[in-house]
Amino acid sequence: EKGGYEHFMLKEIHEQPNAIKDTLRGRIVNDNEIVLDKVNITKDEIDKIDKIFIVACGTAYHAGVVGKYVIEKFARIPVEVDIASEFRYREPIINKNTLTIVVSQSGETADTIAALKEAKRNGSKVIAITNVVGSSISREADDVIYTWAGPEIAVASTKAYTTQLVALYLIALDLALKKGTIDKEYAKAICDELKQLPDKAKHILDYKDELQEFAANHFNSKDVFYLGRGLDYAVAMEGSLKLKEISYIHSEAYAAGELKHGTLALIEDGTLVIALATQEHLFEKMLSNIREVTTRGGYVLAFAMKGNNQLEGIVEKVLYIPKTMEEVAPIITVIPLQLLAYYMAVEKGCDVDKPRNLAKSVTVE
Numbered sequence: 001e002k003g004g005y006e007h008f009m010l011k012e013i014h015e016q017p018n019a020i021k022d023t024l025r026g027r028i029v030n031d032n033e034i035v036l037d038k039v040n041i042t043k044d045e046i047d048k049i050d051k052i053f054i055v056a057c058g059t060a061y062h063a064g065v066v067g068k069y070v071i072e073k074f075a076r077i078p079v080e081v082d083i084a085s086e087f088r089y090r091e092p093i094i095n096k097n098t099l100t101i102v103v104s105q106s107g108e109t110a111d112t113i114a115a116l117k118e119a120k121r122n123g124s125k126v127i128a129i130t131n132v133v134g135s136s137i138s139r140e141a142d143d144v145i146y147t148w149a150g151p152e153i154a155v156a157s158t159k160a161y162t163t164q165l166v167a168l169y170l171i172a173l174d175l176a177l178k179k180g181t182i183d184k185e186y187a188k189a190i191c192d193e194l195k196q197l198p199d200k201a202k203h204i205l206d207y208k209d210e211l212q213e214f215a216a217n218h219f220n221s222k223d224v225f226y227l228g229r230g231l232d233y234a235v236a237m238e239g240s241l242k243l244k245e246i247s248y249i250h251s252e253a254y255a256a257g258e259l260k261h262g263t264l265a266l267i268e269d270g271t272l273v274i275a276l277a278t279q280e281h282l283f284e285k286m287l288s289n290i291r292e293v294t295t296r297g298g299y300v301l302a303f304a305m306k307g308n309n310q311l312e313g314i315v316e317k318v319l320y321i322p323k324t325m326e327e328v329a330p331i332i333t334v335i336p337l338q339l340l341a342y343y344m345a346v347e348k349g350c351d352v353d354k355p356r357n358l359a360k361s362v363t364v365e
């Protein structure tokens, strides 16, 4: 049932090229038209939306953080991302001009269901992104976009996250095209890139051996810091959660610009830092943050976009993300971080598929 893999998590990491392909299938037509069969939001409705909430827990919340950047960039509608257990109790400001997007792999997370109901009760339309057909969330929401990731067994979410990102990009494009905030050529360029991601995701899996070796040398780390700017910051959060969840190594994700506001005090000789530098328009800024770390003796593993060699010789190790548009990079950047967390956990002898204290589906609050 594990298809020859040692753990479900590793199997599911490898299923991502196909899961991404399946989630895209039939949804981009004529180069740049988006077809979301169970989403019935009209141009009229979209024009009235003055705020979008994305609400979810854990990894699905991290997907929402990427969704915020992308929807705001493409559709120019303000987006607030919230943790479901916070949203449901804080009387969020919602009305009929609010659109709420809930994200849940299982479709059964108690807090996310409660948040969905709270949004509906206040007159918001709710679109659900979920992986389980017929789940509570798919039934309660007005509209649904399914992620066709297939069953996810490992507690640590991998292919659900990458397909949630795909779904959020599709929503962002759909809203933007209907609203007229994105030009058709740019939309086509994004669509073309999305279609190439399954292949690129496959290539990035080739880093397996290198990451395994890296993990073998670093699994004794006490603290690991993940740094990034913009979309890389969103991916850093997910990379950090993955590591904590399955390897029990303490880690934190920081927006790299925040370093000097406190975190830099934690960097000492040999501290492991994972620096994400795929966002070309933020590269120079990221480079100075990386220097802040290396100057203090931090040990940096960086991820950069293929073709940009500027980190060579500055950090201990650079791995390259197959060249893609920086807007869609998160979908593939996260994959080596999943592998890194996986191998760290394996090296430590952890129960990778069933980490202590955690359940796959959190159906009680």
Ligand code: M6R
Pocket (backbone or CB within 6 Å): 057, 058, 059, 060, 103, 104, 105, 106, 107, 108, 109, 112, 155, 156, 157, 158, 241, 242, 245, 360, 361, 362
């Ligand atoms: O089924 P859901 O997407 O609603 O689950 C949300 C979280 O419980 C889940 O993503 C959790 O954070 C994962 N174990 C993280 O890998």
